[in-house]
Amino acid sequence: MSYDFNKSFNRKGTGCIKWDCCPPSTCPQVLPMWIADMDFETPDFVIQGIEERLKHPVFGYFRPEQRFYDAIIQWHRDRFGVDTLKPEHILYQHSVLGSIATALEVLTDKGDGVLVQTPGYAKFKEIITQHERLLVANPLHFDGNRYEIDFEDMEEKLRKHPVKVALFCSPSNPVGRVWETDEIIRYVKLCEKYNVTIVADEIWADFAYGRKHTPLHTVAGSWRNRVISLYAPTKTFNLAGLVISYAVIFDEGLAKQFQDYGDATHYNNCNALSMEALISAYQEGGPWVDLLNGYLADNAAFTEAFLKEHLPQVRMARPEGTYLIWLDFRDTGYSMDEIVDRCVNRAGVILNNGRTCIDSGDLCMRMNIAAPRHLVEEGLNRLKQAFTE
Ligand SMILES: Cc1ncc(COP(=O)(O)O)c(C=O)c1O
Structure with a gap:
């Protein structure tokens, strides 16, 4: 079985919440990494x-x-x-x-x-x-x-x-x-x-x-x-x-x-x-899910390495599953409002506000990495710029 998880495609205009219903941003081009669905095509055997x-x-x-x-x-x-x-x-x-x-x-x-x-x-x-x-x-x-x-x-x-x-x-x-x-x-x-x-x-x-x-x-x-x-x-x-x-x-x-x-x-x-x-x-779907998990594990490792090298003040716990990364911004010294503003308006990266994740989410954000690697990389680069400039 093969499947190209690196392939990106346009989801806009399908009524999808992730891309069509993003919260407002002053950034002209937003990159949604929030609600939990994937920017991968549903595999062909399901559609068939x-x-x-x-x-x-x-x-x-x-x-x-x-x-x-x-x-x-x-x-x-x-x-x-x-x-x-x-x-x-x-x-x-x-x-x-x-x-x-x-x-x-x-x-x-x-x-x-x-x-x-x-x-x-x-x-x-x-x-x-x-x-x-x-x-x-x-x-x-x-x-x-x-x-x-x-x-x-x-x-x-x-x-x-x-x-x-x-x-x-x-x-x-x-x-x-x-x-x-x-x-x-x-x-x-x-x-x-x-x-x-x-x-x-x-x-x-x-x-x-x-x-x-x-x-x-x-x-x-x-x-x-x-x-x-x-x-x-x-x-x-x-x-x-x-x-x-x-x-x-x-x-x-x-x-x-x-x-x-x-x-x-x-x-x-x-x-x-x-x-x-x-x-x-x-x-x-068994073999496909194995491939998917391999790709997500690599996306998680990529994210961890990127943050360590370029944005060490944002910490993450390495996930053992899911495609969600819990980012801890405490060491940036910014308030929650400033963190959200930098993510949404400066970086144009839409993440879930940690405070919505019930309790214990202050100064944290949730990031969805179920996307082609180049999009994950783009999101991380945007965050790096927004938090280091
Ligand atoms: C833990 C958990 N439960 C339930 C759901 C939603 O499931 P459903 O769409 O079947 O209501 C989600 C979606 O993100 C989830 O993360």
């Missing part, structure tokens, strides 16, 4: 899968077929060594965020606590707040090299607050950690001790290059029955605009509660073309 379905001229009501479940089961077996998955454990869901909303409604009441590691994915805060639940932050600890879960703080938070759900982002958006199995087991044990249901958002599971991703449910022991795991092919194959995801739930009762809530919305029916995209992606 959709084209094949288009040859049949009727798109009436339908349900996901056995092929859908088989493709997911095979993917999890091949990529993560999971051999316990059965069709009845897999629940089609429109989106991962929609699944989180459902989980909050099914598992918690207004005012109940939801534990989240911070810095964390901005939409976690949005969704917890929209549903009037209490966000309980468990700040990650930076040991000078990588971010780690502060288990003492986590236990204290579980003891002090009415936490009913722990929302676990694995691998982590935004700090790029691929959690070690031991860390995940310790996390699960604490949740079990405090009777907390786990919602494991594993949408980034396919992006691991520092170490292998461990699905939380595989090491949860008997607590697996209190775990909802969330997956999608949308990040991996750049399909977010097609909208598709699925939950994995082993406990029959919990699965029914979850399914019933989704059914009652009448919004949660699968799209025929999205299903074909998932099937083709999962049936044929």
